[in-house]
Amino acid sequence: MKLASLKEGGRDGSLIVVSRDLGRAVRVPSIALTLQRALEDWDNTAPRLNAAFEALQGGASLVEGQAAFTLETHSLAAPLPRAYEFVDGSAYLPHVDRVRRARGATVPESFYVDPLMYHAVGAGFYGPNDPVLVPDEAFGIDLEAEVVVVTDDVPMGVNAVDAAQHIQLIGLINDVSLRNLIPDELAKGFGFLQSKPRSTLSPVFVSPDELGEAWLDSKVHLPLLSHINGEWFGAPEAGEDMQFSFAQLIAHAARTRPLVAGSIVGSGTVANQDEGRGASCLAEKRMLEIIRDGKPSTPFMRFGDRVRIEMLDRSGASIFGAIDQVMQKSG
Structure with a gap:
């Protein structure tokens, strides 16, 4: 799976799942609001994020209740806008x-x-x-x-x-x-x-x-x-x-x-x-x-x-x- 963060939602950005060709993405607030949050509960969030990735790959227009959208890299923060280490x-x-x-x-x-x-x-x-x-x-x-x-x-x-x-x-x-x-x-x-x-x-x-x-x-x-x-x-x-x-x-x-x-x-x-x-x-x-x-x-x-x-x-x-x-x- 591929993960990124949008420049929204505060200092830690907003977690999104990205398609393999980097063309489409979807927000996943029902799984985790930020990548840091996802990593802190990785055993639970990773399978759900991967399922969202596979759905996006399959061409789904709606994933985890969220609409997929065209990805623009200029809208991206760093995947982890800040890291503890x-x-x-x-x-x-x-x-x-x-x-x-x-x-x-x-x-x-x-x-x-x-x-x-x-x-x-x-x-x-x-x-x-x-x-x-x-x-x-x-x-x-x-x-x-x-x-x-x-x-x-x-x-x-x-x-x-x-x-x-x-x-x-x-x-x-x-x-x-x-x-x-x-x-x-x-x-x-x-x-x-x-x-x-x-x-x-x-x-x-x-x-x-x-x-x-x-x-x-x-x-x-x-x-x-x-x-x-x-x-x-x-x-x-x-x-x-x-x-x-x-x-x-x-x-x-x-x-x-x-x-x-x-x-x-x-x-x-x-x-x-x-x-x-x-x-x-x-x-x-x-x-x-x-x-x-x-x-x-x-x-x-x-x-x-x-x-x-x-x-x-x-x-x-x-x-x-x-x-x-x-x-x-x-x-």
Whole structure:
């Protein structure tokens, strides 16, 4: 099934069920008013949401007493407009390796057995067509195309095998970074704050079964496409070179605390050893330029630049819809 949220009904939006082709949708207030509410009672709401999805797929004009309507992505908030928890990993070590090589460092052996992860901004997410608001271009605006999963309630100390059963939904994210603010923040030894503003979620989240054979071993085995100003930027395979699966990332996050229903866990910037597949962030491209030429030649984004992030199935159909947004000066 595919789920989204309309920009109505308050801060958490209004939950809707969306057809597989992303063309039609229906409100389901008799099941749950918001996606967060649905996730908190997932054992009861998931079967009913799936039944509504199947009815919509079957062409029903009335589902759960509500009229189906044509979906306009500009009317969408993020599927989860705010989340109690958003933790972001860095599971693609080719990305980590290039960033470190550019400054003459290597990847520590511990990175291959102990995931990198930080606590990200979950208090608010942009909708898929909302502009990214930034005070100053000089902050170094960068995209980061990633895959995310959403959990139900995860117990503290869960192992990776059991953690896989807590993955209920999958989506995409543009985890925006302000690169020129990162060095000073990391130098303090206390992590990201100002350098990590709000991120943007894909139009819909989908249940794992929607991915079919592309969902294997708690990884998504499909290319993640990125375009900047209409030009192809990258299409790395999300299932390759992912050192830690989503199940392993969840187990890592829940080692000393439970995760509540509606928690979002990010993969980190998708990257492959094969550089010919392009990149998912400008920083990585700039690092490759430094390694090759001694200095970067690709600038960070400017106000008015447009980013598009999308994932297609093997037949070429959009799975999550597209994140399609511009960079805009705040205020």
